[in-house]
Structures are given as structure tokens and as C-alpha cells.
Amino acid sequence: MPDGKPAGVRCIHLTDENLCALFGRPERPAVCDRLRASIEMCGTSAEEALAYLADLEIATRQA
Template sequence: MKTESMNCRLGCGACCIAPSISSPIPGMPNGKKAGERCIQLDERNLCKLFGDESRPKVCSDFSATFDVCGSTNAQALALITELEELT
């Protein structure tokens, strides 16, 4: 698999759905469970907090890579779900 960085695919949202997030998120003070859609993900699968200082650090620190995000949105969801299950 390729490990180089890539630009996020707008409307993917896999990193906002597949992993559990233990950090508080505005509107989700206890974070979120794996597979649970983040409340801050809009109907177009875009983060409502992108660029906002209230966005959790764990979200801001995430960088898309081909080995995590694959070539399609469906592949990203499957890969991140698998990584979540392995950890």
C-alpha cells in the first residue's frame, strides 16, 4: 500500500464515522463510538468544525494517506473500520 499523504476527498467522511473518538466533540461531550456518525458531520459529509478552534485536536491532527483512505470513500470506510477493530 502507498503511505504518502494525500488530500482528503471532499464528502468522504470516513474518518468521522468509522473510528471511535474519546475526546469531547461539541455536541458529543463523551466523544463517539466506532461506527457512529459524528454529530458535526453535515449532510454532505463535510465537517462543520473544519478550521474552527473547537475542532478536537485528534481530528485536526489526522492526515489522509493512501494506506488509510484508499482510492474511494467506501474503501476508506472499510480500511478505517478494520484499523479500529484491530486496535
């Protein structure tokens, strides 16, 4: 995604199984490589993780 990924848009590199298709590859964005997942971020289900992301996107939305 050379122009960046807008908030709320699914990454084109996310597989149907919600895995990163670029994991371990040099073309994976540095920000993704540096991110360290936490229990708070991931929750216990995909739904909880998506809710956390939605809250984060609202909290960091530009005015």
C-alpha cells in the same frame, strides 16, 4: 460529542457531503486537527475509506 465518539458511530459534525462542519474552527477536536490523511487511509472512494476505518476499529477494539 463531549463523551467521545464510540466506534462505528457517525460523528455529529459530519455533513451530508461527508465534510467536517468544524473544519478550521477552534472547537474542532485536537485529534482531528492533528490527523494527516494518507492514500492508505482514504483509498479511492468513500467505501474504501469506510472499510479501512472498520478494520482499524476492529484492530484497536478493547477486549
